[in-house]
Amino acid sequence: MDAMLHITTLHYLVLGAALFLLGVIGVLTRRNVVIVLMSIELILNAVNLNLVAFSRYWQGMPARLGGGPGALHGQVFAIFVITDAAAEAAVGLGILIAFFRNKETVNVDEVNLLKW
């Protein structure tokens, strides 16, 4: 019960793992490519949650180990991941529009041009 009531970094890591798994299931099983892209966003968010949780963890560490209140590297990295997610969404949706214009479908298993 005490482990439930005391929120540690591990709680955030477990939540991040659960979200990551949901995203992986979405990527592997859905046909609609829009929802596949949204699942990738879910995965990136799970990673971001871990990064920020570790940043919080390092802020509580002694400064001689590289911790302290200035140890915000995880948060900076999370911002970079958000930037990458924006770029990925823009390019992915551009590809999606180009593909939909050519094939009139959004199902990933109908994209089999390279299949032997």
Added chain:
Amino acid sequence: MNPVAMTPVATNPPVATPFFFYLLAATMIIGGILVITRKNAIHSAMALITALLAQAGLYLMLYAPFVAGVQIILYAGGIMVLFLFVIMLINLERNMKERQFNKQWLVGGIAALALGGLFISVYLKTTNAKALFPDGRLSYVEGQNTQAIAALLFDRGAGQYMFAFEIASLLLLVAIIGAVVMAKKRI
């Protein structure tokens, strides 16, 4: 400005209670499940927006107000509007009457469950979780968080990530050009 030199202030979290953690975590999990199960892509997008906003709340609980703001403005605002625009641009009427899961859904589910088993085994290995991740009480006034991140990103002396920031802006430029080129009818 040296971010390490800032004065740490011992604060007991007033809002970071377990109740809010579990509320936001449940919102995120339910939102994630709805994202991957809904038939209508717009419903999925709405569930994803809910999950992203809950995650912004979790960032606030982790004393990361700047990342929380970026999450709301850029993720829930910008990226999801892009998604909704594209969903409305393409015609998903036919898709909604079709099968929603692909043929390898069983294999995919088993693979995902194997990954989940890996995660669970790793987290169960950390038997003494409190020793591994002690609850850091040290924190500082939230008004300095944005300044400290800006110092890391932009400052000439302490900014370790200035070059990475420039690379990120280059990446965004390439992404913009790529999106325009691919979405254009004829180049």
